[in-house]
Amino acid sequence: MLQIDAWKRWLIWLTVVVGLLLALPNLFYGRVEIHNDAVKAIEAGDDTSENRAAEAEWPSFLPSGLVNLGLDLRGGAHLLARVQTADVYKARMESLWPEVRDLLRDERDTVGTIRWNSEAVDRGELRVRLSKPEGMQRAIEVVRGLAQPVVTLTGAGASDILVRGEGDELVVTLSEAEKQATDDRTLQQSLEIIRRRIDEVGTREPTIQRQGADRILIQVPGIGSAAELKAIIGTTAQLTFQPVVGRTTNENDAPGPGNELLPSLDEKGLYYVLEQTPVVTGEELTNAQPTFDQNGRPAVSFNFNPSGARKFGDYTAANIGSPFAIVLDDEVISAPVIQSHIGGGAGIITGNFTVEESTNLAVLLRAGALPAGLEFLEERTIGPELGQDSIEAGKLATGVAFVAVLGFMVASYGLFGVFANIALILNVALMFGLLSLIGATLTLPGIAGIVLTVGMAVDANVLIFERIREELKTARGPARAIELGYEKALSAIVDANITTFITAVILYVMGSGPVRGFAVTLGFGIITSVFTAIFVTRLLIVTWFERRRPKTIEV
The missing domain is CATH 3.30.1360.200 (Gyrase A; domain 2)
Structure with missing residues (x-):
């Protein structure tokens, strides 16, 4: 029979209501943003009357999570920086010199007087000239005592320094395993310090991530210019x-x-x-x-x-x-x-x-x-005017997609198309609710993912409605046709959306920046579109059918 248990109906509507509440703050973006900034300031100890008034801009009992606007929508600064890891090698050699000097002075009778080549540290080498080259072997043995094991999985068993003799010069360098470990530590430390410096300024949702072996991508929405950002982190x-x-x-x-x-x-x-x-x-x-x-x-x-x-x-x-x-x-x-x-x-x-x-x-x-x-x-510096143009273009594209899809569904499936359109609107709202819940950042590619979702969201309904049409031809009655339509279309819907979802996951894992933004909106769009197509539209159709009890239906 065509029926849905009462607890399932309550659960479906409860999910929809929660999603709408989570998406609600995005309709009042400016007010909620002021409220959130005031709450952070008060938590940081700046409890002033101005911040209290700003906090009251949005009711505290309502959700206040927003979909953050990315660099291409809000405007801001973009930097790609290379970390000069050679500076770290130089600093390591300079800091090692006092220890090497003290050890070799204790062996003065064997190695003679020593002289440090201070220019060699620029190449990441510590070179010490011995007045008694015949004591080179003893000098190597003594200095090797300063070596420490490299603390990484790939460098297990290796020492951090290499010591050798070249004529009358003792040469100390970092081993390849230590250089790799040092590079990784330097990049991670640079990432953390850059993040702390930008957080001190109070910018929203910066993107700070490693790219390749020695590069860092920095994108900060809302900041004035790339020069201002360089002044903070450079x-x-x-x-x-x-x-x-x-x-x-x-x-x-x-x-x-x-x-x-x-x-x-x-x-x-x-x-x-x-x-x-x-x-x-x-x-x-x-x-x-x-x-x-x-x-x-x-x-x-x-x-x-x-x-x-x-x-x-x-x-x-x-x-x-x-x-x-x-x-x-x-x-x-x-x-x-x-x-x-x-x-x-x-x-x-x-x-x-x-x-x-x-x-x-x-x-x-x-x-x-x-x-x-x-x-x-x-x-690069992206002005707020360009960001606003991007937002308007995104709104226009989404609006055109909406109108075209809504019109097509009503023209093709009549009343059932109206049910699909209601589910489509709820689908987009639920997607924004999920994005707000995790504090995701929306970019232009993310808007492209939303537009694509609008087109894909009705695909499941099209499959269901076409199956219902086929079942109506067997004269089994409208209730049985609707029930079989959902049952037989389910496998095709699940297969199609699982493969697309796997693609979104791969894009998120392998991609970076804008690609990830597209993958996030696409993945969430798949989840919400399957939910609205299988559960929401079915609930709407069942509720209508129970009230009207039609003898025949037209899809």
């Missing part, structure tokens, strides 16, 4: 505290082995000779906040972790009266003279900052230092 913010050897006004002066020559940020034409090995680095910072110094000028206060605090305190206690340089991205911000022991791991960075500069510097330091520099290979 600075490595490498903060170091280094001993001062001397000062000079000649940028061509040789700094000497183990030293480097860096310019002063404030005093043009002044250069500092610094020891290359820092006492403390920005990696040991735990916090940084914009503040003002004792003269009321903008500054940045900072705190070290216990390890950094101990090293900072020990150095300042042992070097009272000596200058100490604060270096940010290879420029000396200031070089104050240590007046007394600085314990507790707290300090302040002063300079000719504006309030905005001190705030940005605090954001960069708080988010952490990028482990390597970024080379920007591609940058």
